[in-house]
Amino acid sequence: MKKFLIAFFPCLIFGWIVLTIATDMVVIPTLFRTLKNVNLAGLVGINLFPKINMVEVVLGFCLLLTTLVQERKANWISRLQLVAAFFLFFLSLGYRFYLSPEIRDITLQIQGLQSPLKSMIDLSLEHHFFHQLYIRLDIVKLVILMMLFGIWSFGVVKNQEEKL
Numbered sequence: 001m002k003k004f005l006i007a008f009f010p011c012l013i014f015g016w017i018v019l020t021i022a023t024d025m026v027v028i029p030t031l032f033r034t035l036k037n038v039n040l041a042g043l044v045g046i047n048l049f050p051k052i053n054m055v056e057v058v059l060g061f062c063l064l065l066t067t068l069v070q071e072r073k074a075n076w077i078s079r080l081q082l083v084a085a086f087f088l089f090f091l092s093l094g095y096r097f098y099l100s101p102e103i104r105d106i107t108l109q110i111q112g113l114q115s116p117l118k119s120m121i122d123l124s125l126e127h128h129f130f131h132q133l134y135i136r137l138d139i140v141k142l143v144i145l146m147m148l149f150g151i152w153s154f155g156v157v158k159n160q161e162e163k164l
Helices: 002-034 038-069 076-111 117-163
Strands: none
Touching (some): 076 117
């Protein structure tokens, strides 16, 4: 089982990278281009993202698990991998249980708002803040995932050189 988990490590990283890029650069832009009604596109988005976030929680947990079962050397690279895996897992939890619900609640408030313009402006600013936070965290997530993939690749090459 341990060998399977370790072999599964690069697949998890690559899959998570593909999921993030596909969602951010294909699914969401297509959704907002196809549905001309921004409110409807927003409703689809707030129903879609919790499902994607749940997949990310599973990926984060599996990545953390595979990182924990790998043989650890007492070096900074091993510690960096472990910290990165913990960060990505907790980030996925933050997406699922804080960021997406917050964006959903604000979106629903904006769409149901019949009150003064000031409330609309305040909610729109808050909505924009959380969207920008989500985008920036996705960039951080991608950088960390690519770093982990690079560390894994370097380890594979190094092991091959040692065998020769």
